[in-house]
Amino acid sequence: MRKSLGFSASRLARIAPWYQARFDSFSQSDGLVPGAVVPIARGGKLAYLQAIGFQDRAKTVPMKTNSIFWIASMSKPVASVAAMILVDDGKLDVEAPVSQYLPELGDMRVAFQTTDPATGESDYGLGLPRPPKRPMTVRDLLRHTSGLIYPELDFAYPERGLADASADLGIRTIHGLYGLRAVFRRDRTLADFVSSLAGLPLAHEPGEVHEYGWSIDVLSRVVEVASGQPFDQFLQSRIFEPLHMVDTGFYVPKEKLDRLVDSPMPERPPIWDVTTPPKLFSGGGGLVSTASDYLRFCQMPLNGGELDGVRVLSPQAVNQMTANALPSGVSIFGEDEVGARAGTTFGLGFAIRADPVQSWIPGAVGSLSWAGLWGTYFWIDPAEQLIGLQMVQATPGSKGRQAVLYSGINRLVYGALTIPESSAVPPAVPVILSTEALADYAGTYDFGATVSSRDRQGLADGKTGWLGIGNFVAMEQEGLRINKPNLGSSPAAKAGVMAGDLITEIDGAPLKGLSLADVLAKLRGPANTTIKMKIVHRGQGSASDLSVVRATRRVNAVQLQLRVEHGKLIAEATGAWPILEFEKDKAAPFVATSSNELTADDEDHSRIAFVRDAAGKVSGLILNPGPWEQHAAKIALGPNF
Known part of the structure; x- marks a missing residue:
């Protein structure tokens, strides 16, 4: 632990006990392997590296700093970098139709949708799929606007039927609606998988909706075709070897199996069994890696595309990947990590923190991040030249995963930064x-949710902010405007406050001319006390009186x-x-x-x-x-x- 890198050694030392407390609190039935590896780097130097707990569910094998984890969707940024390497090489065009590289996908159609006239909500029906307005492009694959979603996830349980697996996992099954399914199995190739997609309908028009799904696996096949190499060989020669990522690949060799962290489930589902070589090189979720290897991968884009004198990407490619790639008209569907309520947008392979007011993931604006299905997680903060990694294995949707993902590591790290x-x-x-x-x-x-001056959650620029009672607001000349569409069950909502309302007075004091900080100070106070307001409801011309009882903070x-x-x-x-x-x-x-x-x-x-x-x-x-x-x-x- 290095104080010279701008961290307090004593505050970094809070990290391991925080994880250990969660491992002690959750049993095997909570779906959390009781161990973690956490590295933190700043300015290209290692500030913290700690192995915590055990790498097996039985707590007999201590976790090691080079323990190997299935990183699942943290494979996606790696595959995206592979594609951008080919862009640098002049072998891949991000604006080209995917069918230019994969002709078998040239005739894909968009699923038939029906709309309820009473609610305006759309759902999938049994009508004939229609031709898309435009073909999906390589850029659509990189930013998940291709219309290829995860509709089944029955590939995790190939011995079971589509309906059973999908019902268990709560997944929309538009492919099942049409009696079709993708062939996504560890014993089949990317070429087999892409061929099986050809007859399936797209969930959305290409370019119109960002929804997580198969895009990066299709991109992996594009890399194979454009490079003329199997995907695993391309990654090895162009990313893993140049970056000295010695333990990263699509399976764990026999001589390294003693370092493989247990599955959080009693056994690994077949598609996630990384103990044997696969035929399927899934860039969407197939890689295993270590904390040190993935830290080196993260350092490369932070350095503008190079590491230790070896260039992997051009600065131009890095800039494309780390800039917002979702136009204002693109809808966000089916995610908690990307969208307005998360304050996060998406680039070409990374989520990007865009709005500190709404974001629930600490860090500077422009920070990059993503996570894996079993709880691995990383973020890259260019403003602080900081990289953080959490390597854990936890069952999706389990209490154990919820206890560690996104909740602690960011706040503990930013809270450990000292004042220069x-x-x-x-x-x-x-x-x-x-x-x-x-x-x-x-x-x-x-302080709201903000642990340090580098973690600007809530108030960002003095114009917009987080009330603490669950409402987003903005100061206008005449008062405080409520601008969140859905106020949920907050005290304000219970009292009749709606999006679009304007608060002009609080406890008899006009708000005209006040700063947001002054107004928030008036709104905050002890729980169960009353605020008296004058409020102009949306669509009305005059103010009315309203009383709101404060509730306990989150x-x-x-x-x-x-x-x-x-x-x-x-x-x-x-x-x-x-x-x-x-x-x-x-x-x-x-x-x-x-x-x-x-x-x-x-x-x-x-x-x-x-x-x-x-x-x-x-x-x-x-x-x-x-x-x-x-x-x-x-x-x-x-x-x-």
Whole structure:
């Protein structure tokens, strides 16, 4: 662990115990192999690498840093890079119809859809498929707008019928509706698979809908045809060997089987049995790899396409892959990871964090990421020159997978970044404040979901933001506009607030001219207390009175509690996550340096400046004022009251 890379060693050390606590909490029946490997790199150097727990379900074989995992859909970025290598070589055109390389797909049709006139919802019917408006292109494959979706997933259980497997997995079965199925088996080739797709209907018009599916497996076959090589050989010669990815491939050789992490299921379904060589080289989900190998793969695009002096991709190809590839008219269907509610768009092979207000995955705008079916996950943050990896094996949909995926590793890593020394403020001369003055600052302060100044979740630019009660809002000249289409079961929705409504007053105070931060401070407060508003409902010309009862914040909140003990102000993190040096059950004393600022004797020399409302009451705080500042709203009084 290297403090020189801008991390706090003590805060990075929180990572392993966090995982171990989850391994201790979940049994085998929860579908989680009790082990993980977590590497973190910054600036091209390794900052953290830890093997945690065990690589077998029986907890007899300790996890190793070079343990081998099935990475499932983390294969897709690798296959996408393979395609872009051929673009660099002049052998592949991303704008060309797929049929230029795979003529057997030239006559694919679009599935017949019916629309309910009452609801406007569409579903698949038994009518004849129609010709597409335009052919699918190689670009469509790279960005999942081809119309090729995952309609079956019965390939995981080839000994069972389509209806049984699909019903178990809750998958739409438009192919089954037409009495057809894809041949996707480990003992058949990519050519066999593509030929079996030729008679199947597309779920969507090419280019109109982003929906996850078969696209990258078809792309893998395109790579074979364009390169004249089997897909596994192309990956080996153009990616794995140049990047020294020594343990990555489509199966685990016998001499390495002692490093293969167990399946989270009692046995591996046939298509996912990576212990023997396959005939199917699935770029969509077939690869196995190690933490160190995949870290080297991630470093390559972060370096602009090269690693250790070896160029794999041109900078132009990297730029294409890491820029938004979904036009504004493209719909997002069937995903939690991509779309407006996730604040994420898609490039040519990677998800891209685009909107920090709506995103639930921490990181800078422009960060790249993707995950695998069994819980492997990576992200690349160009702004921080940071790469993070989580290598675990967990059953899809299980409690164990939900416990580790997307919930902890990002927040723990960003929370471990220190404030640059060049921005640190020298310690000021302490001053003495009375107990009464300190008590004025006591209370609980809410940072939303943001653990560090590098993780800009929620408030992004002072114009839009996250209320904490589940509503997205935006400041306008006359007040606060509610702009989220579906408010769910939030207190605002229960009180009658709808998308499009305008809040003009809160507790008798007009909102005109206020900043978003000021308005959010007014909205936040102790649970079960009442806010009185004046609101102009959508389509109405005059304001009406409305009362909303505050509810408890979501469990992922980052909160800091300040209290007075023995004449000093003590700080402790009380939310779901630690923040900088502050943790649960670890009180950190502050020393006053002025009537409104306090400093902690910690690694960051953390400073707090308090914010007051128009009435002079403390309404929030700023942690480390300056370039790396974080804002919090006061939501409860301290225990002294």
